[in-house]
Amino acid sequence: MSLIVLIGVTGSGKSTVARELSERYGLALLETDAAVEARLGASMHSLIVQRDPRLPDTAREEADRLLSLDEGIVTLGASQPLDPATASSIDRARANGAIVVELSADLSAVSRREGLGAPRSVGLGAPRSVLTQLMKQAREAYASVADATVDTSERTPQEVAELVARACKLASDY
Template identity: 45%
Template structure:
């Protein structure tokens, strides 16, 4: 499938491991538009992966992520400036970012939440390997985190797409099928 790119922006939200960056890369190549991955920009600017910055408790991280997300969500003036914005997992909990996301939606951005279940994310992130019982119940903690994250994303997203047992190309097809395309068609708030 090779649909048209949205007029302004497509914003992908979701938990870590659902495939936001990978799907954005597929769609960016198909539509020949820029991918603005907030965590990649932050990592480039701060010189380390976001994961490493979180572990190091880098005090610059939160403000830099906010600054980069707000820049990415600024709605383009023309269709030639259209882009795919990938928000970091925690950014749907940041009030300033949520406000900018709501403004972007009112101005034509399409927001898609990508989801996956605990088992799939555990497999993708390597959490399905044997571990010490001293670590507690990471799968139970992940399940609770996924529920909380979905509750934050749901009111912000135009649609949610399950990425379980789908290739990135199949997920990209589903995103295309539900997006408001450049001819102005709009999908209903849906879950796939």
């Protein structure tokens, strides 16, 4: 068995698919966000909103720690593969046999999953436009480290997990 690393934008299904794979194959579920929260004693939401100065280094260190393991399913935060140090950690993990799978989703699916269709003040700007630009930048970084990409837009978590398992040779192709 090997290390499976799931990357993708927020709302692409990383946590949901990781839980499905963990249960299905008895692999440890290793989420960098959860590791950061445990280490800093606060939720990711509050760490981000409060702009906690410890967050970037802690996220980088936890990603590096989890990516150095031999087995399990690691989920990285959406922006982590964009960080050069974390991208290097991903490359080292791949050199040691890890398989990196990008979970992609179109804007419509991400917007639906993240509740961006809800009414909001016009003072908040155009979140879909901002998200579109962020997704484009992220996809470029993901392409440089991913071994495979699975589109989650119109698939159930179980279907995505099956495709990830096939890409990682956990399940047969037939």
